[in-house]
Amino acid sequence: MAKLALVYGLRLLPAGEIESVGTAPIELANGNQAHVAMHLLEGENEQEIRAQLEQSLDAFFEFFPEV
Numbered sequence: 001m002a003k004l005a006l007v008y009g010l011r012l013l014p015a016g017e018i019e020s021v022g023t024a025p026i027e028l029a030n031g032n033q034a035h036v037a038m039h040l041l042e043g044e045n046e047q048e049i050r051a052q053l054e055q056s057l058d059a060f061f062e063f064f065p066e067v
Contacts (some may be wrong), residue, residue: 007036015042
């Protein structure tokens with residue numbers, strides 16, 4: 001399997017201030033463009049957000065068992 005790159009972004013904001021979450025564009029070396037779906041995790045504290053993030057990462061890698 002080829003070397004892989006995981007693209008992600010993080011930003012912590014007050015939950016009530018978020019109007020919408022879209023996709024983020026990625027420019028590929030061959031001139032094409034890809035998009036990354038952005039995800040929103042909310043919690044009362046760091047532990048709640050971390051638990052959701054870890055669960056999300058586990059689910060993501062289940063799509064790619066060959067990794």
